[in-house]
Amino acid sequence: xxxxxxxxxxxxxxxxxxxARSKLxxxxxxxITVAAKMGDPDPDKNPRLRLAVKEAKxxxxxxxxxxxxxxKSQAGEGDEYEEIRYEGYxxxxxxxxxxxxxxxRNRTASTVRSTFxxxxxxxxxxxxxxxxxxxxxxxMYTVEAGDADTIFEAAIEAGAEDVESSEDGHIIYxxxxxxxxxxxxLEAALGESESTKLVWKPTTTTELDLDGMQKLxxxxxxxxxxxxxxxxxxxxxxxxxxxAQL
Numbered sequence: 001x002x003x004x005x006x007x008x009x010x011x012x013x014x015x016x017x018x019x020a021r022s023k024l025x026x027x028x029x030x031x032i033t034v035a036a037k038m039g040d041p042d043p044d045k046n047p048r049l050r051l052a053v054k055e056a057k058x059x060x061x062x063x064x065x066x067x068x069x070x071x072k073s074q075a076g077e078g079d080e081y082e083e084i085r086y087e088g089y090x091x092x093x094x095x096x097x098x099x100x101x102x103x104x105r106n107r108t109a110s111t112v113r114s115t116f117x118x119x120x121x122x123x124x125x126x127x128x129x130x131x132x133x134x135x136x137x138x139x140m141y142t143v144e145a146g147d148a149d150t151i152f153e154a155a156i157e158a159g160a161e162d163v164e165s166s167e168d169g170h171i172i173y174x175x176x177x178x179x180x181x182x183x184x185x186l187e188a189a190l191g192e193s194e195s196t197k198l199v200w201k202p203t204t205t206t207e208l209d210l211d212g213m214q215k216l217x218x219x220x221x222x223x224x225x226x227x228x229x230x231x232x233x234x235x236x237x238x239x240x241x242x243x244a245q246l
Contacts, residue, residue, distance in 0.1 A: 023224075023225070023227070024059060025056075025059075025061050025065060026227065027101075027227075027229075027230055027231075028052070028055060028056040028059060028061055029056070029061070029065060029066075029068075029069040030069075030081070030101055030230070031052045031055075031056075031101070031230060032049065032052045032053060032056060032066060032069035032070060032073075033069045033070070033072045033073045033081075034073070034081050034083075034101060035048040035049040035051075035052045035073075036049050036069070036070045036072075036073035036074070037073040041070050041073060041074060047179075047180040049070075050180065051179065051180065051183075051196055051197060051198070053066055054183075054193075054196050055195060055196065055197050056069075058193070058194055058195045058196075080103040081101050081102065081103055082101070082102055082103070082105060083099070083100070083101055084099075084100045084101075084102060084105060084108065084109075085097065085098070085099055085100070085126065085130075086098040086100065086109070086112050086123060086126075087123075087124050087125070087126055087127065087128045087129045087130055088116050088121055088122055088123040088124045088128065088129065089121055089122055089124060089128075089129065090116075090119070090120065090121040090215075090216050090219045090220075090234060091119070091120040091121060091212060091215035091216055091219065092206060092208060092212045092215070092216070093206055094206045094208065094212075094216055094234050094235060094236050095129035095132045095133070095202070095206070095234065095235040096116075096121065096129065096219070096220075096223075096232065096233070096234050097129065097130065097133060097200050097232070097233045097234075098112055098223055098229060098231075098232050099229070099230045099231050099232075099233075100112070100228045100229050100230060101228065101230050102228040104228075107228070108226075108228040108229075111226055111228070112223070112226075112229075115219070115222045115223050115226070116219070118222070119215070119218050119219035119222055120215055120219065121219055129235075130200075132202060132203055132204050132235055133200040133201060133202055133203060133233070133235065134200070134201050134203055135176045135198065135199075135200060135201075136161075136173045136174065136175070136176055136198070136199055136200075136201045137173065137174040137175065137176050137178060137179025137182060137183070137196075137197075137198055137199075138171060138172070138173055138179075138195070138196070138197055138198070138199040138201070139160075139171075139172040139174070139179075139182065139183050139186055139193045139195070139196045140169060140170065140171050140172070140193060140194045140195040140196075141169055141170040141172070141186075141190060141193055141194055142169045142170075142194050143167065143168075143169050143170070145169075145170060145190050145191065146170075146190065148163075148165035148170070151163060151165060151170045151172070151190070152165070154186060154189040154190050155172045155182075155186065157185070157189065158172075158174075158181075158182045158185035158186045158189065159174060159178055159181060159182050159185065160172045160173060160174040160182050160186075161173050161174050161175065169194065172186065173201060176198055179196070179197075179198060183196045199233065200233040202233075202234075202235035204235065205235045205236065205237035206235055206236055206237060207236075207237045207238070208236050208237070208238050208242070209238075209242060210242050210245050210246075212236075213236065213238050213242055213243075213246060214246070216234060216236055217246070220232050220234065
């Protein structure tokens with residue numbers, strides 16, 4: 001499985017403390033507010049908002065929090081947020097993409113740059129690592145959704161491009177512009193997904209040992225701890241033995 005998919009599994013295994021969960025809710029709420037601001041406040045008429053709401057629900061964000069985030073967009077909140085992508089290298093030359101949503105570009109750039117340098121990485125120019133990733137739609141299902149053949153058939157029928165099945169579940173990839181249609185078709189065939197979102201999928205990966213993984217996790221944790229950072233993607237690869245020791 002590619003690095004960013006394994007990363008989700010690490011986070012899951014680590015377990016989320018209340019503080020981390022609160023931070024996650026805040027970031028998901030911000031995405032909902034901005035998505036609603038940019039289009040229609042009705043998720044059925046706004047694909048980006050629909051995906052944001054779906055991702056929030058999959059992370060157990062309460063309905064009243066979701067509704068409040070949509071209402072904020074109608075009250076004028078969300079105007080000041082700017083979406084920025086940062087690219088750089090982490091320890092051992094791992095490629096890192098940082099997606100931010102901020103009301104202060106200078107503050108965020110300064111924080112991201114210092115976080116990289118303090119944790120053995122360095123911030124690059126836009127495009128410095130982006131060529132090692134493809135923008136894709138990603139839909140995740142648990143193993144209970146069906147066996148590999150069932151999921152594969154449903155995915156191809158829905159217009160997806162690729163499926164990765166393992167003991168951790170099924171990950172279905174599609175073109176980024178097809179995510180709304182593909183996820184709707186999959187939902188009709190397989191039921192509610194575990195997660196539906198746009199991702200940066202690595203096309204090349206960097207193999208890490210345990211020491212390298214621990215250093216990378218420190219960088220990613222530090223980045224994700226910042227309120228302006230929405231998500232962090234890397235292109236690490238690590239074998240099962242290394243993953244088991246984290």
